[in-house]
Amino acid sequence: MRSDKVAGPRQGSAPFLRWAGGKRQLLPVLARYWNEKYKRYIEPFAGSACLFFHLAPAKAILGDLNTELIGTLRELKMNPQGISARLRQLRKGREHYLTMRAIAPASIPAPERAARFIYLNRFCFNGLYRTNGTGRFNVPYGGEKSGSLPATERLLACSLLLKNATLIAGDFEKVLERVKPGDFVYMDPPFSVKARRVFNEYDKSLFSFDDVVRLRGWMEGLAVRNISFLVSYAESDEADFLKGDFHTEVVAVRRNIAGFSDKRKHSRELLISFIAGKKRSKGAV
Ligand SMILES: C[S@@+](CC[C@H](N)C(=O)[O-])C[C@H]1O[C@@H](n2cnc3c(N)ncnc32)[C@H](O)[C@@H]1O
Incomplete structure (x- = not known):
């Protein structure tokens, strides 16, 4: 078992x-x-x-x-390397942020979906999570200073700790x-x-x-x-x-x-x- x-x-x-x-x-x-x-x-x-x-x-x-959040934790628990690889492919900047934001999360595979969530969380205004009437994430771009993506080591450490956790949406x-x-x-x-x-x-x-x-x-x-x-x-x-x-x-x-x-x-x-x-x-x- x-x-x-x-x-x-x-x-x-x-x-x-x-x-x-x-x-x-x-x-x-x-x-x-x-x-x-x-x-x-x-x-x-x-x-x-x-x-x-x-x-x-x-x-x-x-x-x-927040089901997107719990979905991200679930994916990180199982597949931190996959998420990290996808995150490294994403570009910084307002234009790319808006492109990522416009993607319907349910239309992409789980590792891309989790990477999208982490990317938007990192570069959105103030770490807010807000959706519009149709459930679409609509927080504006946070600017160049909103930080950097979490390092692979951080993702791996968090993934390991999540192995001990049951996740409920x-x-x-x-x-x-x-x-x-x-x-x-x-x-x-x-x-x-x-x-x-x-x-x-x-x-x-x-x-x-x-x-x-x-x-x-x-x-x-x-x-x-x-x-x-x-x-x-x-x-x-x-x-x-x-x-x-x-x-x-x-x-x-x-x-x-x-x-x-x-x-x-x-x-x-x-x-x-x-x-x-x-x-x-x-x-x-
Ligand atoms: C103040 S935040 C928690 C912050 C967390 N302690 C941290 O350090 O990041 C509150 C959280 O509750 C969640 N939430 C809102 N209403 C809820 C509900 N009815 N049941 C469960 N979670 C809910 C929100 O999605 C949000 O992530």
Whole structure:
């Protein structure tokens, strides 16, 4: 029988994608909530999955509503060399970016499709993912300074770490339904409608207050089953609603408001946690 689990010591990696709302700058703080005794690492709002790649857990489930993203992770898991070879064939620059953007992803083979996703992610404006009414990616070109494509070594390292992960495309509940005692769940949902007016980072259709209410219900259910979790959320009315009487920590983050560097400023993010076996409101790490 084939096993997806990789034996031996594992080394973390930087993520291979840039992601609006990504948590790279908070990694040292977030990592304190994890320990190797957990049976599995579960992340239902994976995005660039930077905490997963940083921690390199032995077993994981990653999910996201973004099917192109999950398709890319699946292909990277199986075929990093194929993706890398296709990426090296792609040219830089606005014109080529627009040509790549115009391709219907379903019309091309899986390695090309994953390479296209990584290419557009790297050169689009601010690492945003936004689609139009017909589901077509429509983020403008990010300019010459938007960075360089991930090196083959990075793709190989991420691929190796993904061998330990089950990948699920769909709503976060689909992932949470699989959580068991002994797991650790990290949830980093998009900011909902109200907070997004400030941060302006996501497609309107993505996360509503109803979704926040659903998430709150799941947090309650996990705590009742004594399952550890960590939720990160921008300080807001929704965050107050989510935190209830769970333990919270407030951290400062640099945010790129509306994508303009002169409007970068600090904002505060709430880390809401429940740690199995600890008292609910004192579940400090
Ligand atoms: C803030 S980002 C996660 C960023 C990630 N922590 C990182 O460091 O890159 C939120 C993610 O949730 C996904 N998402 C939005 N609504 C969702 C839903 N209902 N279920 C699952 N994922 C969802 C988005 O596609 C996005 O990738």
